[in-house]
Amino acid sequence: MELQEYRFRFDELEVSIDIIEKFMGYEPGQAPEPMPQLINEVLGIAHELCDIRGGYIIKQETNINREFKTMHINGTEFDVKKIITNQLRKMDNVALFVCTAGPGISNYSKDLMHEGDFIKGYIADVVGSEIVESAMDKIQADLERQMESRGWHITDRYSPGYCGWSVGEQHKLFSFFPKDFCGITLTPSSLMQPIKSVSGVIGIGPEVRRKGYVCNMCDMVNCIYREKKDTKKADRC
Amino acid sequence: MEELFEKIAHCVEFGKINLASPYPPDMKGQVGADELTKQAIDAGAEPDDVLKKGLVVGMEKIGIKFRDNKVFVPQVLMSAKAMSTAMEHLKPFFESGAVKRKGVFVIGTVAGDLHDIGKNLVSMMVKGSGFEVVDLGTDVNSQKFIEAVKQHPGCFVGLSALLTTTMVNMEKIVTDIKTAIPGTKVLIGGAPVSEDFKEKIHADFYSRDPQGAVDFLKRSVA
Numbered sequence: 001m002e003l004q005e006y007r008f009r010f011d012e013l014e015v016s017i018d019i020i021e022k023f024m025g026y027e028p029g030q031a032p033e034p035m036p037q038l039i040n041e042v043l044g045i046a047h048e049l050c051d052i053r054g055g056y057i058i059k060q061e062t063n064i065n066r067e068f069k070t071m072h073i074n075g076t077e078f079d080v081k082k083i084i085t086n087q088l089r090k091m092d093n094v095a096l097f098v099c100t101a102g103p104g105i106s107n108y109s110k111d112l113m114h115e116g117d118f119i120k121g122y123i124a125d126v127v128g129s130e131i132v133e134s135a136m137d138k139i140q141a142d143l144e145r146q147m148e149s150r151g152w153h154i155t156d157r158y159s160p161g162y163c164g165w166s167v168g169e170q171h172k173l174f175s176f177f178p179k180d181f182c183g184i185t186l187t188p189s190s191l192m193q194p195i196k197s198v199s200g201v202i203g204i205g206p207e208v209r210r211k212g213y214v215c216n217m218c219d220m221v222n223c224i225y226r227e228k229k230d231t232k233k234a235d236r237c
Numbered sequence: 238m239e240e241l242f243e244k245i246a247h248c249v250e251f252g253k254i255n256l257a258s259p260y261p262p263d264m265k266g267q268v269g270a271d272e273l274t275k276q277a278i279d280a281g282a283e284p285d286d287v288l289k290k291g292l293v294v295g296m297e298k299i300g301i302k303f304r305d306n307k308v309f310v311p312q313v314l315m316s317a318k319a320m321s322t323a324m325e326h327l328k329p330f331f332e333s334g335a336v337k338r339k340g341v342f343v344i345g346t347v348a349g350d351l352h353d354i355g356k357n358l359v360s361m362m363v364k365g366s367g368f369e370v371v372d373l374g375t376d377v378n379s380q381k382f383i384e385a386v387k388q389h390p391g392c393f394v395g396l397s398a399l400l401t402t403t404m405v406n407m408e409k410i411v412t413d414i415k416t417a418i419p420g421t422k423v424l425i426g427g428a429p430v431s432e433d434f435k436e437k438i439h440a441d442f443y444s445r446d447p448q449g450a451v452d453f454l455k456r457s458v459a
Contacts, residue, residue, distance in 0.1 A: 024309055113357070122354065166405075189376055191349065
């Protein structure tokens, strides 16, 4: 299947003050001053800072080896470990995805931190994370709609760096995309630039299902994302 | 003077930076940690007392609240801002040696990991407890840590990670540091890390929150 590309404007995404407050640990509407004002300031300029892009490519030649806990896509082996092989074992196809908020929001956050404005810098960092997650939610929802139309389903998303899948395998994943796809590059230690980027895989097939809240599969008991009731963010688990 | 120290601690705890700062709202129009620290120094307070009885006490209180989930990251950052602003008045005394740092703490997020919020929090809390902090940033490899330890003999080292898979790098860095400079105390923290993992990789201390790291460092230099 051909490469699917998406581009979003900030106002197309569901990044609200309530979501940012929740991410920071507060009940919506309960963050003390000056947080709401600062969040609004960051959200107010976020559209100028973002270059929100993403996409996926579907591959049909897939295989899961549960004995060796590996995933094979077009002959490339990924050492994804137990949790992910379990979740993807019933897939027939796989979508490899990437998505980014662009470099602007990360640079803005870093500049603020550098200037000593830690709080606004932190808020900008959180907003950047929510932008890329929200954009990826939209891409995933679109993929799901397309698959549902032919009676197939999709799984949650799984990313290198989580659930035991090594970040070092990021290069293999990116080899399925054109060079610098969506403006994302990899550092020598396999980290994505811009920082606010995500990548990973989604299983596809008639027998697979999204489970939504997957934190109970993960052994990161102190994970900052674990306490959130938010769902469908498996790549953070 | 004790009352002034208490006020400084209160301002740091609640993130009241200075008179111009409108936050927290119930302290609007009042002086903050900045002015009170200057006032204490001008009145002849020992800089070391300003640090230990004022600023450190305030940071400790917010650290405990954070550990107990009574406040969240932004409030700790506000306290850290109040503290760092006040610390400017103590800078000349640190430079002259009139106030001694408790020690040096080298910190970084391990190679393969760009997450830095947790690392920054620990960094600020440790700084607020009277240590000099050398922040190496993110995606830091063994070599950089070892160079920093050589530059600061006897320092403590803090390793942070958020990704499960960078725990492997954490293990390598601990081994490399302890091989290159035996006896170096290494603290680890981050979402995927645990007490069991600390034992496995022969690190010296694990804490699930910044205050735990501060308490360990203070015990170690007591």
